[in-house]
Amino acid sequence: MEGTEAVTNGDGDGDGGDRPWQSYHTVYTTGKAGMEGVDKEKVQRVVYEMSKGSKYFENEERKEAFINQKIDNLRIQYAKLTQADLAHYHKVADRRIVELEASRDLSRIWLHVDMDAFYAAVETLSNPTLQGKPMAVGSMSMISTANYEARKFGVRAAMPGFIARKLCPELIFVPIDFKKYTHYSDLTRKVFRMYDPNFIAGSLDEAYLDITEVCKERNAKSEEIAQELRAGVYEETGLTCSAGVAPNRLLAKVCSDINKPNGQYVLPNDRMAVMTFVSSLPIRKIGGIGKVTEHILKEVFGINTCEQMLEKSSYLYALFSQSTAEFFCSVGLGLGQTGSPQVRFRKSISNERTFSATEDEVLLHKKLVELAEMLATDMQKEGLCGRTLTLKLKTASFEVRTRAVTLQQYISSSVDILKHAKKLLKAELPISVRLIGLRVSHFNGDRCSDPTQKTITNFITTGDANRNCSYFPDVADHDSVSDAETSLSIDSRQTTIQLDWRDPFVGNYLSDVDYQSCVFQKNGVEEVKTSSNDVTSSHQSGFTEAPGSTSFQGQFEGINVNNESKLLEDERNSCSQETTMLWLNDYKCSLCGIELPPSFVPERLEHSDFHLAEKLQKEESRIHLPSVPSRSRSQKDGIARQSKSKRQKLSQKEGKYTPIDYFFAKKES
DNA sequence: GCGGATCAC
DNA sequence: TATGGTGATCCGC
Numbered sequence: 001m002e003g004t005e006a007v008t009n010g011d012g013d014g015d016g017g018d019r020p021w022q023s024y025h026t027v028y029t030t031g032k033a034g035m036e037g038v039d040k041e042k043v044q045r046v047v048y049e050m051s052k053g054s055k056y057f058e059n060e061e062r063k064e065a066f067i068n069q070k071i072d073n074l075r076i077q078y079a080k081l082t083q084a085d086l087a088h089y090h091k092v093a094d095r096r097i098v099e100l101e102a103s104r105d106l107s108r109i110w111l112h113v114d115m116d117a118f119y120a121a122v123e124t125l126s127n128p129t130l131q132g133k134p135m136a137v138g139s140m141s142m143i144s145t146a147n148y149e150a151r152k153f154g155v156r157a158a159m160p161g162f163i164a165r166k167l168c169p170e171l172i173f174v175p176i177d178f179k180k181y182t183h184y185s186d187l188t189r190k191v192f193r194m195y196d197p198n199f200i201a202g203s204l205d206e207a208y209l210d211i212t213e214v215c216k217e218r219n220a221k222s223e224e225i226a227q228e229l230r231a232g233v234y235e236e237t238g239l240t241c242s243a244g245v246a247p248n249r250l251l252a253k254v255c256s257d258i259n260k261p262n263g264q265y266v267l268p269n270d271r272m273a274v275m276t277f278v279s280s281l282p283i284r285k286i287g288g289i290g291k292v293t294e295h296i297l298k299e300v301f302g303i304n305t306c307e308q309m310l311e312k313s314s315y316l317y318a319l320f321s322q323s324t325a326e327f328f329c330s331v332g333l334g335l336g337q338t339g340s341p342q343v344r345f346r347k348s349i350s351n352e353r354t355f356s357a358t359e360d361e362v363l364l365h366k367k368l369v370e371l372a373e374m375l376a377t378d379m380q381k382e383g384l385c386g387r388t389l390t391l392k393l394k395t396a397s398f399e400v401r402t403r404a405v406t407l408q409q410y411i412s413s414s415v416d417i418l419k420h421a422k423k424l425l426k427a428e429l430p431i432s433v434r435l436i437g438l439r440v441s442h443f444n445g446d447r448c449s450d451p452t453q454k455t456i457t458n459f460i461t462t463g464d465a466n467r468n469c470s471y472f473p474d475v476a477d478h479d480s481v482s483d484a485e486t487s488l489s490i491d492s493r494q495t496t497i498q499l500d501w502r503d504p505f506v507g508n509y510l511s512d513v514d515y516q517s518c519v520f521q522k523n524g525v526e527e528v529k530t531s532s533n534d535v536t537s538s539h540q541s542g543f544t545e546a547p548g549s550t551s552f553q554g555q556f557e558g559i560n561v562n563n564e565s566k567l568l569e570d571e572r573n574s575c576s577q578e579t580t581m582l583w584l585n586d587y588k589c590s591l592c593g594i595e596l597p598p599s600f601v602p603e604r605l606e607h608s609d610f611h612l613a614e615k616l617q618k619e620e621s622r623i624h625l626p627s628v629p630s631r632s633r634s635q636k637d638g639i640a641r642q643s644k645s646k647r648q649k650l651s652q653k654e655g656k657y658t659p660i661d662y663f664f665a666k667k668e669s
Numbered sequence: 670g671c672g673g674a675t676c677a678c
Numbered sequence: 679t680a681t682g683g684t685g686a687t688c689c690g691c
Contacts, residue, residue: 056681142680142682158678161681163680202678206678288677290676290677346685349684350684352682354682402672403672435683
C-alpha cells in the first residue's frame, strides 16, 4: 500500500513472517476481567482471519503505519537530545515531581463501583434461561457486553458479533435495551446515594463515591463499607458488582478491576502502599492511557509500568507537552483526583448513524435530514442552543473527516441545523460514506428555552408555553389539550416540497430551506423511535445527575433575533418539542401504517405532505387562533391552502402511491 | 477556531 | 453481509 511500507520499529512483532496475525494490533486481547484463561494466540488469529482484506482492516493498517511513523519521529528526537537538554529537563522534571508530591492528598477515601458485565447481567436477570450460557448483548456488527461464559472464548465488548460467533459458535445474541439498563442503573444509584449523596456517576454501570464521611461516622473500615454497599446493590437489584477503594479516584478505578467479578480491593491511604502498588502496575491499567499511548511509551521510552514514568520523567518532559508529561508523572506517583468536582455542564451534543456505504446524494440528504431532526429534538429537550456545527463523515474506506462552521448566532432548530449541515456536506461531494454525524457545540451559556420563563415570542404566539397544540393523543398531560390548541406554529419552510429531489444540495427553492417531513408539535409525549435498532442511548453520564442543572435560567437576550421569520422560529423552538411523521422501522408510516420503502424518496415526501395537509385541514375546521399576530396568521393560512390543494391531488389517487414518473413530470412546479 | 486523534464506556 | 454511538480533550496548526 502506498505510503505504508513497513516501518520497522523493532518491537519483535515481525510483519511478514509465518504468523501474520501477530502484527495486527487489536484491542481485544489486552487483559480484561474474565479473560485470564483465554488462548490469546487463537483469538488473535481468528480476528485477523476474519478481518483480513476488509476495508476496516486496511484502515487499521494505515492507522498503525501512521503511529509507527510517529514513533520513529519520537525516537529520532529522543536520540538527538544532548546532555545539556537532558540536564535541563532533569531539573524541570524533578522540580515538578517534588511539587506533585507535595500536593498528595491522603485524606479522602474513594470507592469505585463497577457492575459486573452489566448489560449481560441485566438480560440474564430478565431471562434466566441465559444463565450459564455464553451470551453477548449487541448485534452481528457490534457487541456491547459479553458475559463471563462468553469471555472464556475471547468474546468481549467492542468486538463485532460476527467475529465473536466465530470464536464461540454457541454464542447467544441479545439485542441491546437501554431502558432496561437505565432502570437497573437507577436502582443501583439509590444504594450509592446512601453512602455518598454526591456520588459521581461515570456511566450507567459505574460510579465514584467519597466514603470518607461514612467511614468516620460509622467508625467503619472502608473494606466493610465496600462489602456492605455491594451487598446492598445485590439486594436491590440481584446484580453483582465489584469495588475498589483507594485514596483517589484514579486508583480506586484501577482497584475495582482487580478482583472482578463480584470482588473488591482496598488500597490503604498510605504513601508507601500507594507507591508499592503503582511500582509494578502496567500503564495500560490507568484510565486515559489507551492502546496508542501504551504503544508509544513502550516503544520509544521502554516504559511498561507506572514506576517507570518517574524514571523516564526527564525524557517525557523533553518530548511531550508539559501537561502530558505532568499527567504521566502524576501517574508514576499514584496521584489522582480527590476533590468532588464542581457541577459540569455538557459541552456538546451530537448524533451519528452508520449505514451501508453510499454515494447516492438523495440518500445522504435524507440521512442528514433525519439526523438534523433528531438532534434538534434532543437539543430542545435540554434547551440547548449552540453556534458551532460539526459534520462528521466516515468514508467507505473508514477514513473519518470532520467539517465545522461557527456561526454568528446560536441555533437549535432542525431547519437551521440542516441548512448549515447541507452546506458542509455539499462541499465534500461526491463522496462515498458509511456514517454521517452532526454535533452542536459552543453553547449559549443560558438555556435557550425555559418553559417557566416566558419569552416575548412564545408569549405572543402561544399565550402559554405549556400548552402546545398536539397532534398525537397526549397521554402525558390530559389537561393541556382540553380546549382549542393555542399554538399552530408550523413553519412554512417545513412544508415546502422539494422539487428537484435528485439534487438536494443545490440550494433552496421556494423558501429558505427544503424539508422532507412535516413536523408537528406535541408536548409531553414520549418520542417514537425512527427505527427498530435505533438506540437513543441517553448516556447517563456525570452531568445528568448534576444538581442545579434544572435551575438554570433561560434568557432571551443572548439570542440574535434579526427578522420576523427568525422570531417565529425561535418561538417554535422555545415553547415546544417537535414530532415528526415517522417511518417506523424506516418502512411504515407512523400515522396511517402505509408501507413505503426508504428508497421511495419522492413518494415519501408526498406522503408526509399528505398528512400535514390532513392535519392542517382538521385544525382549521375547529380552531380559532387567539392573539396571533396577523403576519404569522396569514402565513399559516397560505400554507394551509397550498397543502390542501396538494391533498386534493392525492385524494384523487385514493391515497395510493403516486407513480414514480409523476415526480419527474411534476418538474413544471 | 478547525481538524485529526485518542480515550472511555 | 457485517467493525457502534456519545462526549470529552489535546495537539498542531
